[in-house]
Amino acid sequence: MTRHTQVEILLSERIINLPFISGLREREDLYRTEPSDVIVNNEPETYDILPLDNSAKKVPVVAVDCSNVQLGCGGGFSYEAARAAMVTRTPKGRVQVTKIGPLVAKSPVNQGSILYALEAFAQGLAVEQVKDGIVLLDGSLPPNNTLYRVRRGTKVVDLSKTIPPQDIKDEAYGFPPEPFVLIRRPSNSCLVRLSRGGFVLMGKVFSSEPEEMQSTFSSLAVSDALDMGYPETLKLAHIFSKILPTEGLSAKIAIMRKHGVRLFDPLDGRKLLLGSMWG
């Protein structure tokens, strides 16, 4: 038994029943999971399914995403490049991309990342820029973030790229094919389908009112272009923030030219000790 009753181990019975495996199964810390957007608990859960209004008002949408890469090590320091991208779509459909970075951070080895700081900065900047609109985040808002206290009537929507199991036949879970939002209680997390036939996404609107959540997702659905149910601004923010290998290489050369530091990949202990095949 584990503390996560929903977790099912998909292994064959023969393997599960091996003595050392069964012994391990009793240890609760064996099934540690990464932090997830979905809070799993045993409390009874309720939910409302509300349809999205396709006659909602068009509003400006600003999507924010960030990415980072470890450039390498040199002189006892670790070098990291991070970039944020903000993509704005006006109600008239004009798209503007703002790229911030890449910023290159030098830090003592294994001392964290500038990604979160840059992300928070870009999110704050997005909220500052838009009025009566929607700020779209990439499932990256930490729980203690104060961003939801936004000004000028702007809503913050956090959409995760981790999609829940999709009900292809739209029967087992009862997801309607039309755009909808499913609000789960007491977590206030949502499952939302923004376009007919699009993927069901996990998301959150920073509001406790179901009607406000419904109207926000309705506005988002009509204000942004949707690709398989995913907002295009968020996709563009991801595309333009991603640091590609050519850019990583350019950043390395730039560091060498400007600061005289030659970067090397950090030593991979596993590969060194176990070899490339087993490491």
Added chain:
Amino acid sequence: MLYLLSKLGDSYEVLELPAGGSRVGDFLALKDGTGDRSLILQAVDISYLRVPGELEEIIRMARASNVSIDSQSDELFEQLREEIMDSKVLRCKVRGSLTDSSFTGNALWAPSRMSSTVVRLPVREIMDTVANGKSVPFPIGMLLDDDSDFFIDLADLDGSLTLILGRKGAGKSTLAKAVMKGLVKSGAKCVVLDINNEYMPRSQDPRFVRLDPGRSLTFELRTIPKGAFMSLLEDLMDLPQTSLLEISRVWDRLEASGRLSFEGLRKEILFSKMNEYVKDALTRRLEVISASGIINDQPADVDVVSELRRTGGRCLSVFLRGLPSIFKKLVIELVMKNIVQAMERGQLEPMFLFAEEAHIYQGMSFWEDIVTRMRHLGVSLLFVTNEPTSLSNFIYRQADSVFLFNYSNDSDLGFLARVTQVDSESLTSFVRGLPDLCCLAVGKACSGLPVLFRVHQDDGFSGGGTKLFFRGRLAHLPKSSLPG
């Protein structure tokens, strides 16, 4: 900057970062770390550097074209990113090596990857190094790499077989005319078998002589050897053996009595007793010859051999346009027989023969015979054709220099790659993309190095060029009257 990237077989890959103006055909010197020897490379293809993430970068650029972008990033970073994405890889073939300024056409060593350097080598510089001076330099065009004059040594064409190949309108005749003019200026004798009557300068120049078959170019029967006349009837006019025997007898009879003439031959056949079919066959063929005006009993206005024996440069253009095929063959046969005979007797200096579309008026065996004997006779041949397959493999194998203009047809390129001395990759890469009037020279005329150049255009000739119906009219038509 150029960097040695890799080697595969006889090909080297050189990275150009940041991208410069490298072109296919450029020469590079790959200097070994020791400094006293270099490999001479020639770029045969240019591609982009394959870097991880390039596809994503390109897709992102495509997306960026639809949106407005404000980028807050480091200038050096952006510059480097663009340089990496734009960097080129030059695939190069080894053309030889330089050791202590001495060129050899092969290299049995590979330079150090870490300490070698790559520098661009102007074609002129490498040609000067390789050629070791020219005895009869002639500016034939402009080098594609730096627009400087490209000189060939006309002495390299002497005693050689040269091919000028290219699709129609590409500039073959322009080059042939330039070479011919250069030869005449240098005092050489040339004969041009001019299929389009275009090898005469517009302005009067006594060094250039026009030979119109049937008018200024005629042959007195008395001066034609019997064997030549018989072979004319047999080979060109398909005269059966029986008839041939009959006319041979008549010829001997007339010659013995000192009455040999074209009219005498006709009359003798007409009034002698012989099989009516034979008489008819002979009469019809003599009628055809008579109608051409090429063979008669008048002394020729212009004697080809005498013209070629005059001092100074001279070019005889045999105008063949409009002549029926059989007469073209007849004229060439007679002209060549005269010339060959005079050369065998030592009456003529070595000369240059330009044959345009040679396959049209003579069979390949005729030309192969000339090619086999050309060095002994003293004839330097230049074939000019737009149909590469019209020349035999034998002729390609004997070719000393080849000038190749644009071909884009795969089968033509495949054929040329098999028969010329250039590797197929270089040939395809160079020739397929050549603009009009641009040419690849390979072989003796360019010291064995493939060189790309633009031919000097000379407007001083009477014909040639492409006549277009719409060229003059389009300029005067209002735009609204044009379709579309």
